[in-house]
Structure formats: C-alpha cells, structure tokens
Amino acid sequence: MKVFLNATFPPTNSSPEKKLYVGDEYDFMFLLWIVGVSMARIIIVRCSRCRAKIFRYLKVGSGKLWHCWKNRILDDYSKRQGDRVLCPKCGSLIGIEKKNYVKLVKGAYRY
Numbered sequence: 001m002k003v004f005l006n007a008t009f010p011p012t013n014s015s016p017e018k019k020l021y022v023g024d025e026y027d028f029m030f031l032l033w034i035v036g037v038s039m040a041r042i043i044i045v046r047c048s049r050c051r052a053k054i055f056r057y058l059k060v061g062s063g064k065l066w067h068c069w070k071n072r073i074l075d076d077y078s079k080r081q082g083d084r085v086l087c088p089k090c091g092s093l094i095g096i097e098k099k100n101y102v103k104l105v106k107g108a109y110r111y
C-alpha cells in the first residue's frame with residue numbers, strides 16, 4: 001500500500017488532522033487508527049463524465065472535497081499532462097496539480 005507515514009504511533013500531542021499533513025510516513029495501523037478515531041474515511045474520487053476512478057483518497061473531516069492533499073492519495077489512477085490531472089478513460093480535466101495538493105475542477109468529479 002502506497003502511503004506516506006509518520007513515525008509516532010499513536011500520535012499523542014497533536015490532532016490527527018495536523019499529523020496527516022506531515023510528509024513522512026504513516027503505517028497501515030496508523031491509518032486504521034485515524035479512520036477509527038477521526039471522521040476520516042476512504043473515498044473514491046471518480047470522473048463525473050464517465051465514472052472512471054481517479055483517486056482513492058483518505059478524507060479527514062466532514063464537508064465537501066475541494067482539493068486532494070497529495071500525501072492522502074492512496075492510489076492514483078489519473079493521467080497527467082504537465083500539471084493537469086486528467087481522467088484516464090475520457091481525458092476530461094479533473095484538477096490542477098499544485099505543490100502539495102491537487103486542486104479539483106468543480107463539477108468534473110464525484111465521490
């Protein structure tokens with residue numbers, strides 16, 4: 001499983017939300033722990049046009065998904081063209097890749 005991990009398990013001094021931004025490695029047990037205690041869940045981001053899978057993503061907290069933090073993307077099925085993230089099947093524009101996240105295009109995806 002392709003996951004970035006942070007050493008301390010379980011993390012004690014900071015919130016899971018904060019911990020997940022750290023770019024080190026998380027292990028699988030830590031992920032399960034996060035899913036258990038926080039609002040985190042694993043979602044599949046799909047193309048709204050053809051329903052192809054784009055990302056398997058660890059979403060923390062409630063609310064809408066506007067962008068995908070790169071270190072929470074568990075599986076990446078997308079096609080890249082420079083910094084453009086495209087649907088692997090129909091080629092429609094899903095998002096724009098920034099430094100640590102992918103900014104999603106409104107209406108181009110569903111989950």
Ligand SMILES: [Zn+2]
Nearest residue numbers: 047050087090
């Ligand atoms: Zn598509």
